[in-house]
Amino acid sequence: MxxxxxxxxxxxxxxxxxxxxxxxxxxxxxxxxxxxxxxxxxxxxxxxxxxxxxxxxxxxxxxxxxxxxxxxxxxxxxxxxxxxxxxxxxxxxxxxxxxxxxxxxQFEERGRGFSFLQSDEPLDMRFGSDVANSSSDVPSKTAADILHTHSADQLAQIFADYGEEKWSKEIAQDIVLCREKKAIATVEDLVEIILQVYRRILKTDKDVPWIGGLHPATKVFQALRITVNNxxxxxxxxxxxxxxxxxxxxxxxxxxxxxxxxxxxxxxxxxxxxxxxxxxxxxxxxxxxxxxxxxxxxxxxxxxxxxxx
Ligand SMILES: C[S@@+](CC[C@H](N)C(=O)[O-])C[C@H]1O[C@@H](n2cnc3c(N)ncnc32)[C@H](O)[C@@H]1O
Structure with a gap:
C-alpha cells in the first residue's frame, strides 16, 4: 500500500x-x-x-x-x-x-518488526538495514541486539524516556529473565513478554489488556525504534x-x-x-x-x- x-x-x-x-x-x-x-x-x-x-x-x-x-x-x-x-x-x-x-x-510490508501486529517479523527496526543509521558511520544495532545487550536498568530507561511507558522497569526485568532462557527474536516474542507484565500487574486474564485505546506494546515499540535509529x-x-x-x-x-x-x-x-x-x-x-x-x-x-x- x-x-x-x-x-x-x-x-x-x-x-x-x-x-x-x-x-x-x-x-x-x-x-x-x-x-x-x-x-x-x-x-x-x-x-x-x-x-x-x-x-x-x-x-x-x-x-x-x-x-x-x-x-x-x-x-x-x-x-x-x-x-x-x-x-x-x-x-x-x-x-x-x-x-x-x-x-x-516500511511499517506494514518490509518485515522489519516496526509493528507489534506483525508477529512473525524479526525485531530489526532499522529504517535502512545496511547503511549507517546514526550520526556515526557504524551500522546501528537492531532492536533484538538492544534487547540482548542492554542491562535491565538501561532498557527501563529507554522505555521510560522514549516511550513514557509506565511499567518500564517491570517490562525490562521480564525481558532480562526471558532472554536467559530463550532469544527474543521476533515481534511475537517481545509482545508476549509485554502482555504478560500487563496481565500480571492489572490482574487480568484478557489476551490483550488494551488501555485507553492503546495496545500495551505501543510505547515499548516506539521507544525501541527511536533508540535503534538514534x-x-x-x-x-x-x-x-x-x-x-x-x-x-x-x-x-x-x-x-x-x-x-x-x-x-x-x-x-x-x-x-x-x-x-x-x-x-x-x-x-x-x-x-x-x-x-x-x-x-x-x-x-x-x-x-x-x-x-
Ligand atoms: C514519514 S516517511 C516520509 C513519507 C514521504 N514524505 C511521502 O510523502 O511519502 C519517513 C521516511 O523517512 C525515512 N527516514 C527516517 N529517518 C531518516 C533519516 N535519519 N535519514 C534518512 N531517511 C530517514 C524513512 O525511511 C521513511 O521512508
Whole structure:
C-alpha cells in the first residue's frame, strides 16, 4: 500500500514554492510530498530526495519517473545533509522538508518488526538495514541486539524516556529473565513478554489488556525504534545543518509525530530566533478534520516552519 503523505497542501503553501526553486526532501518515503513539490516548482525546478531506506529510493524513482531530468536521489541518512549537498553540488537550497518517522510500506510490508501486529517479523527496526543509521558511520544495532545487550536498568530507561511507558522497569526485568532462557527474536516474542507484565500487574486474564485505546506494546515499540535509529540525536544534529545549507529566505518545514520530536524542533527554532531565522508558524500546524477522517495517522502530525534570514 502506498504511504499517504500528511499535511501536503500545508507544506506546499508554507514552503512558498515557486517555479525554478531547488528543494531538498530529506524523507523521500513514497514520494507523496515529492510529487506535489515537483508540480509546484515546474520544469525548471530541481528536487533532491534523501532516504536511508534503499527500497524507498527504488519505489520513489518509479513514482517520479516523469520528473527524471529534474530529480536527484541520495540513499543516506539526512544527518549527512551537508555532505550530501556538497557532494551533489545542489545549490542554492530554497527549501527543505523533514517528514519524520516511518512510511506505511516500511511499517506494514518490509518485515522489519516496526509493528507489534506483525508477529512473525524479526525485531530489526532499522529504517535502512545496511547503511549507517546514526550520526556515526557504524551500522546501528537492531532492536533484538538492544534487547540482548542492554542491562535491565538501561532498557527501563529507554522505555521510560522514549516511550513514557509506565511499567518500564517491570517490562525490562521480564525481558532480562526471558532472554536467559530463550532469544527474543521476533515481534511475537517481545509482545508476549509485554502482555504478560500487563496481565500480571492489572490482574487480568484478557489476551490483550488494551488501555485507553492503546495496545500495551505501543510505547515499548516506539521507544525501541527511536533508540535503534538514534532518532532524537539525529534530529538535533540535523536541524542546524539544514539551516546552514539553506539560502537566505529559504524555508525549513519539519513534520513530527510525537512530543519528544516536536519539543526538540520547537526549542531549537526558539533558540535561533533573531540569530539566523524567523519562525513562520507561531503554533504548529495540525491536520484538518477532513484529513484526519481520510488518514488517522495525520492526527499526531505537527508542522513547524522557519525562514532563514
Ligand atoms: C514519514 S516517511 C516520509 C513519507 C514521504 N514524505 C511521502 O510523502 O511519502 C519517513 C521516511 O523517512 C525515512 N527516514 C527516517 N529517518 C531518516 C533519516 N535519519 N535519514 C534518512 N531517511 C530517514 C524513512 O525511511 C521513511 O521512508
Amino acid at each position: 502506498r504511504h499517504a503523505a500528511v499535511l501536503v497542501d500545508e507544506v506546499i503553501e508554507m514552503l512558498r514554492l515557486e517555479e525554478g526553486m531547488h528543494i531538498i526532501d530529506c524523507t523521500l518515503g513514497d514520494a507523496g510530498h515529492a510529487e506535489k513539490i515537483l508540480e509546484s516548482i515546474g520544469e525548471t525546478g530541481k528536487y533532491l530526495g534523501i532516504d536511508v531506506d534503499p527500497e524507498a529510493i527504488v519505489r520513489a524513482k518509479h513514482f517520479l519517473h516523469t520528473y527524471r531530468t529534474q530529480t536527484l536521489f541520495a540513499r543516506d541518512n539526512f544527518v549527512h545533509i551537508k555532505k550530501i549537498v556538497k557532494g551533489t553540488g545542489f545549490s542554492p537550497v530554497n527549501g527543505i522538508l523533514l517528514d519524520l518517522g516511518w512510511s506505511t510500506p 532518532e532524537l540525536h539525529v534530529l538535533e544534529k540535523t536541524l542546524p545543518d539544514a539551516i546552514d545549507v539553506l539560502a537566505p529566505k529559504g524555508r525549513l518545514a519539519v513534520i513530527t509525530f510525537h512530543s519528544l520530536e516536536d519539543r526538540i524542533v520547537k526549542h531549537y527554532f526558539k533558540s535561533q530566533t533573531k540569530k539566523n531565522i524567523h519562525i513562520i508558524t507561531k503554533k504548529p500546524i495540525m491536520c484538518s478534520k477532513e484529513e484526519y477522517d481520510r488518514n488517522p495517522r495525520a492526527r499526531s502530525a505537527k508542522l513547524r516552519v522557519i525562514e532563514k534570514i
